[in-house]
Amino acid sequence: SYSFCTLLVKMSDTKSEAPVVKPAEPEAAQSEAKPAPRSGICKVKPEYCRTAEEWAGIIDEVEGRVCKDYKDHKLEFDEEEGMEEAVRRMKEVEEEKEAKAKEQEEQEKLAKEEAENPTPLPKRPERPMCCNWSREVNLESYCRYGDECRFLHEDDGVLQCQYGARCAKGHADRAPQERKRALVNVSEESKRQRTGRGQNKGKDRKAHSLNTRGNRPLCTGEKNFMPQGFAKKWRELIRSEKNRNDWKCSTCGNVNSARYNSYSCYSCFKIINDEEDAESRLTKKQESAATSGWYNPSDKKKLDWKGKAYLSPLTTVGNLPFRRICTQFGADITCSEMACADNLIRMQPSEWALLRKHESEKCFGLQIAASNPTEAALCGKLLRDADFDYDFVDINCGCPIDVMVDKGMGSALGEPRNRSRLRGILTGLHYQPKPVTIKVRIGSDERTPTLSHWIDQIDTWGAEAITIHGRSKRQRYSRLANWDYINECAAKCPVPVVGNGDLFDYGGFNASVASVDSVMTGRGALIKPWLFTEIKEQRHWDISSGERLDMLKDFTKMGMDHWGTDVRGRATTRKFLCEWLGFLCRYVPVGVIETMPQKHNERPQCFVGRNDLETLMGSDRASDWVKISEILLGPSEPGFTFTPKHKSSAYTVTKTGAAVQPKDNRVDLE
Numbered sequence: 001s002y003s004f005c006t007l008l009v010k011m012s013d014t015k016s017e018a019p020v021v022k023p024a025e026p027e028a029a030q031s032e033a034k035p036a037p038r039s040g041i042c043k044v045k046p047e048y049c050r051t052a053e054e055w056a057g058i059i060d061e062v063e064g065r066v067c068k069d070y071k072d073h074k075l076e077f078d079e080e081e082g083m084e085e086a087v088r089r090m091k092e093v094e095e096e097k098e099a100k101a102k103e104q105e106e107q108e109k110l111a112k113e114e115a116e117n118p119t120p121l122p123k124r125p126e127r128p129m130c131c132n133w134s135r136e137v138n139l140e141s142y143c144r145y146g147d148e149c150r151f152l153h154e155d156d157g158v159l160q161c162q163y164g165a166r167c168a169k170g171h172a173d174r175a176p177q178e179r180k181r182a183l184v185n186v187s188e189e190s191k192r193q194r195t196g197r198g199q200n201k202g203k204d205r206k207a208h209s210l211n212t213r214g215n216r217p218l219c220t221g222e223k224n225f226m227p228q229g230f231a232k233k234w235r236e237l238i239r240s241e242k243n244r245n246d247w248k249c250s251t252c253g254n255v256n257s258a259r260y261n262s263y264s265c266y267s268c269f270k271i272i273n274d275e276e277d278a279e280s281r282l283t284k285k286q287e288s289a290a291t292s293g294w295y296n297p298s299d300k301k302k303l304d305w306k307g308k309a310y311l312s313p314l315t316t317v318g319n320l321p322f323r324r325i326c327t328q329f330g331a332d333i334t335c336s337e338m339a340c341a342d343n344l345i346r347m348q349p350s351e352w353a354l355l356r357k358h359e360s361e362k363c364f365g366l367q368i369a370a371s372n373p374t375e376a377a378l379c380g381k382l383l384r385d386a387d388f389d390y391d392f393v394d395i396n397c398g399c400p401i402d403v404m405v406d407k408g409m410g411s412a413l414g415e416p417r418n419r420s421r422l423r424g425i426l427t428g429l430h431y432q433p434k435p436v437t438i439k440v441r442i443g444s445d446e447r448t449p450t451l452s453h454w455i456d457q458i459d460t461w462g463a464e465a466i467t468i469h470g471r472s473k474r475q476r477y478s479r480l481a482n483w484d485y486i487n488e489c490a491a492k493c494p495v496p497v498v499g500n501g502d503l504f505d506y507g508g509f510n511a512s513v514a515s516v517d518s519v520m521t522g523r524g525a526l527i528k529p530w531l532f533t534e535i536k537e538q539r540h541w542d543i544s545s546g547e548r549l550d551m552l553k554d555f556t557k558m559g560m561d562h563w564g565t566d567v568r569g570r571a572t573t574r575k576f577l578c579e580w581l582g583f584l585c586r587y588v589p590v591g592v593i594e595t596m597p598q599k600h601n602e603r604p605q606c607f608v609g610r611n612d613l614e615t616l617m618g619s620d621r622a623s624d625w626v627k628i629s630e631i632l633l634g635p636s637e638p639g640f641t642f643t644p645k646h647k648s649s650a651y652t653v654t655k656t657g658a659a660v661q662p663k664d665n666r667v668d669l670e
Helices: 002-013 027-029 051-071 083-116 175-180 188-194 206-212 230-242 266-274 276-293 318-331 341-345 349-355 373-386 402-406 410-412 416-431 454-459 483-492 504-511 524-525 531-537 545-563 567-584 612-617 622-633
Strands: 310-311 333-335 363-369 392-397 436-441 466-469 497-501 518-521
Touching: 027 483, 051 612, 083 531, 206 402, 206 416, 230 373, 310 531, 318 333, 318 531, 318 545, 318 567, 341 349, 341 373, 363 373, 373 392, 392 410, 392 416, 392 518, 402 410, 416 436, 416 454, 454 483, 466 483, 483 497, 504 518, 504 531, 518 524, 524 567, 524 622, 545 567, 545 612, 545 622, 567 622, 612 622
Parallel strands: 310 333, 310 518, 333 363, 363 392, 392 436, 436 466, 466 497, 497 518
Antiparallel strands: none
């Protein structure tokens, strides 16, 4: 067409412009230019770098030489101690499996016979059961009609069917001996089965300190043991509270008041959700709750949060021996592993053992995960009556695990729709006399954070401080923390703020403390616990492999002091040591790394260390972690197997030696 031809003519007439060549910048300007962004790979010096194939051929030889050179570092203990018990226990486990298999076969056989020849239902009696007689629960029941009653009476006066007189089966054919047998309480054998055996379970651990054989934990310097008879007393109290006909508000303690929902009366719910006159209404609520043992948050002792290095509460790996190691390196604040309020209320010994404290922990907190104010209030009363030694209680509002979120705990409490429930949990935990803090994330999605919308109200809820993890629930522990948003929230927050996320060196601590009161670290302390010493001394510590081995030896001693020196105690110590080594292997020594400092999101290249032990400690193979534990604890126990619980080494190594993340970037690292 005409228009198309015209366009071609115009294009042919236009002159091609020569590319513009910029003059070269002077050398001074090039030196002042910003450094290129890091590629996500922690590069090591060329003389230490190896490819994956070269490293795989070296590590086996290194492993053999290290085990030979460091065989004298094994701790002294009786290897045969408890061996007979371990063998006997393995036989018992095999016998139990065989018994269960036989029982299952018998049940299947009976079910098959029942399906082929079903048993007829018992005939109904000529006369129905007497309701006056069968409704009683003791043997002193009566019927005012006596022998003239036209209904059926039982000889022992107790009807064991849950449907009572309404049951269609009648139960007239049951002998009195069978009915009385059903009345027998829980046998001693079933009571023993309910008392678990394992980590910190069973009887009171105070008795173990008197054991001179050494096969049980000595528990030297440990605190927060459950008092004698405490569990029995509270089980009876909880049972009596559940059987009460009168409803009681968990906030103010009033009985038979106007009930709004299952845990709050109408007046308390209105006080909690009214944002206009919050201070005056909170005072009235505190006055009404004072009679039930509720503590006023303003009357509690304030803690100093300024410029502190805070060890994050860590599940599994944040055990008491590891916290003792971090305290030796200079951690200012420590916190227990997460304990679920519902398990504490059920008096589970393994859950109460998570609240143990060592005397070297100067400022120690208890982290509690609760799903509703009723659990929180009851847990607060339990902690008050247990008389434990701690400095504050922290509410977990940041755990992103689906199991916790589905129960209404962890990150679920940080969602806007659960804000009133979080306020009720804060109020309920003030039944104990120590301050209450919360640990939250920035929101459910990093693209639309919501924490800044309500953080300015946190002081009216009774919180002493707030810890902000700069990631969302969707991120879990992947990608970098959003410190810009943490600073934005800290500017609005009226209470002390603790920042959390990606702390790995003293420079990051100095930069973070400028905007927040304290800084918390989790994975940074797991990868290099001497991070607290670096913060105190303001330097990068080029720690040697021998010093790191001495640190592991101290952990092993503390572990056997805590879990025991018998076969079971050594196996437990070995398991937690291997879990920790799964994080320690990610550390690249200062003398080996090419660019300082090392970052969280950078995966190290394959490298050989300055000696064989340093090379072995940098291995990401679980079998090498077990070999390191055998240097300190001797050969593995019979039947010991180790599978990492935390995916700290969940990355693959390419042919060039570079380590990359897997496709699923939402990996649970803490």
